Amino acid sequence: EIVMTQSPATLSVSPGERATLSCRASQSVSSNLAWFQQKPGQAPRLLIYDASTRATGIPARFSGSGSGTEFTLTLSSLQSEDFAIYYCQQYNNWLYTFGQGTKLEI
Amino acid sequence: EVQLVESGGGLVKPGGSLRLSCAASGLSLSNAWMSWVRQAPGKGLEWVGRISTKTDGGTTYYAAPIKGRFVISRDDSKNTVYLQMNSLENEDTAMYYCIRDLNYWGQGTLVTVSS
Helix, strand or coil: CCCEEEECCEEECCCCCCEEEEEEECCCCCCCEEEEEECCCCCCEEEEECCCEECCCCCCCEEEEEECCEEEEEECCCCHHHCCEEEEEECCCCCCEECCCEEEEC | CCEEEEECCEEECCCCCEEEEEEEECCCCCCCCEEEEEECCCCCEEEEEEECCCCCCCCEEECCCCCCCEEEEEEHHHCEEEEEECCCCHHHCEEEEEEECCCEECCCEEEEECC
């Protein structure tokens, strides 16, 4: 099983600032990595797939980068609606796995 | 409108069984690999398993804590995917989501395992 480790667990930032979230895989997942956003009481929403491709309707302030074992989700100029929990997920092999999440808070 | 709607959740005793359904509207499931993901209260996301298309053999894959207890199946004629859960444990208490590709998620159905 590929273990996904996200850091930090919690990130405190202010609106208008930039946030950088990290995700590390225990072995290479190539570019088969997605990022999801989840708000309280809601299902997760796909933000990024294939490590760097924004999903339909996702604002340009969300960007993803990386390949292999190291990945980053960057949120530039945070908006109030961006405060949520973010998960990475690898889909490189038949057994998908999620990171434990990063909570982005004010 | 594209929708995935899960149903079948509820309260069940340890050792019991439950079958969840995921019905799609506005999109076809027949050409998609479908997954189930769960989230225990206050916890993160956990991938449960997935099923390939009939064309790809209808093969199923399961996470280690699940294997042998849960079975994923599909009925493309009903545009529905199922999760049969047997030998349920307290630790299976969670919101269960079905997913098409990575992009389409249902609203979830809550399963509570408790005596």
